[in-house]
Amino acid sequence: MTATVRYADVEVGTELPERTFPVRRLDLVRYAGASGDFNPIHWNERVAKSVGLPNVIAHGMFTMAEAGRLVTDWAGDPGALVEYGVRFSAPVVVPDDDTGAEIAVSGVVSEKRDGNLVVVKITARSGGAKVLARSSAVVRLA
């Protein structure tokens, strides 16, 4: 359970380069099955529109999972995560076509703490909207 990034090599301002994660309707169906969250707003356009959404939207937890990959891949070990929190500030709207939507995630080290801990501030955007706000991870580095 050891991160591959060394605490000494990281500074406030160190960037986690942007990555883009695709999300199509099929991905939401698969996520619904794996997570047990079958809320129809994540797969049924008729229901989504009836509650005022522009279209089917991704599970917030799907977006949180993709944003988490940015951090766990950077740190080199998912066990390095000490805290991880997000605010869902806008929905990821997923159209019914073969390309779906994209979630673009980036991060920056905003703080270094004792005990080899760093705080990574996370940004996620989709369709021109900021889909995660006040989002950060506390990671224990090597």
Place this chain on the structure above:
Amino acid sequence: MPINRDYLGRVYQSPEPYEVTRGKIREFAEAIQDPNPVYRDVAAAKAAGHTDVVAPPTFPIIMGMAGVAQAALDPELRLDFSMVVHGDQSFRYSRPMRAGDVVETATRISAIKALGGNEMLTLESEISTVEGEHVVTAVIMLVVRGGAEQDVK
């Protein structure tokens, strides 16, 4: 009807332990399209210092949402689940969840607030092994759209 304020602090205990399996972890990792071998391959997980395959960081939402469902089904809480959206989510980890863990969840209603016509309900799910080792706490904040407007009626 607004959310029942008397329910602040109420705890919902999971009705039975949840067994974390390699197959379920793999299924979840595939659903989030994360190819990390520590979620699939026991040898890779052991090489990384784990005792078995570990679960992705958001996997414990399965137990957290089960706790929410318990609360939502409690008619006295008066939670209109059709008006609920997921507001905030956070996890505090003692260690990664892993295959072979048998966990129990205690979900506590930790905050009920009104803000700008909405109500916000926070539930904290403390997830521990049946042996009593804390694994992770999942904090779920739900926004009940329009909930507070009903307060003044």
